[in-house]
Amino acid sequence: MGRIVTERSASGPAPLIVIGAGGHAKVVIEAIRAQGLFEPVGCTDPNAGGARVLGVEIIGGDDQLDVMRADGVRHIFVALGDGRLRMRIGAALLQKGFVLPSVIHPAATISPSARIGRGVVVMAGAVINAEASIGDFAIVNTLASIDHDCVLGAGVHVAPRTALAGCVQLGEGVFLGVGAVVKPNIKIGDHAVVGAGGVVVRDLPPGIEAVGVPAKPRSKKPSSER
Structure with missing residues (x-):
């Protein structure tokens, strides 16, 4: 594989590597291009060398990152759906000195008083209020609504069309399925999962899976990563 050209004009977008080459990476790449601050110049996936994702070359595994850094690429985005893996890889990249x-x-709406961590993606149509x-490393997916004073921990994923009322607290790695709804002042513990369409009206402890209307714990969350 030849060296990827990363030179740019002073006013042009900075080169960026995307970790991952699946469906989530596709949406992230289009959001990156729409934002206009960065240009994806390569994706990493050890199982798909030589292919492309939306025109972006898959450069190989993560062992290529040091090569890319030598070429002047400092910016990386971790586009993996697995929350634990996303956080682990993101933390390791920060330790290596990459910028995430x-x-x-x-097309997202972000309050000027909202606080956004590192390596977060906010998709089209999402709203994050006052x-x-x-x-860090959270996913606020398409058309999700995060109301005032909500706190989302590292690695959280709120799926498309989820809706959080005011003052909701989601612990690290929480996953809310498509169309889930959370009433005001609810706390959901670390790595809990709420199934698609679930309506959370009571606090949920860490590590459980809750489903239904209202959402009720179904079982212990499996120990394997999502």
Whole structure:
């Protein structure tokens, strides 16, 4: 594989590597391009060398990152759906000195008082309201609504069309399925999962899976990663 050209004009987008080459990476790549601050110049996937994702070359596994850094690429985005893996890889990249910017689609609405961590993606149509806080490596997916004073921990994923009322707290690695709804002032513990369409009206402890209307614990969350 030849060297990827990363030179740019002073006013042009900075080169960026995307970790991952699956469906989530496709949406992230389009959000990156829409934002206009960065240009994806390669994706990593050890199982798909030589292919492309939306025109972006898959450069190999993560062993290529040091090569890319030598070529002048400092920015990386971790586009993996697995929350634990996303956080682990993101933390390791920060330790290596890479910059992990957040990606905000221009069709999202973000309050100027909201706080967004590192490596976060906010997809098209999402709304994040006043003084909400979004932790590192979180995913706020398409058309999700995060109301005032919500706190989302690191690695949280709120799926498309989820809706959080005010002052909701989601612990590290929480996953809310498509169309889930959470009433005001609810706390959901670390790595809990709420199934698609679930309506959370009571606090949920860490590590459980809750489903239904209202959402009730179904079983212990499996120990394997999502």
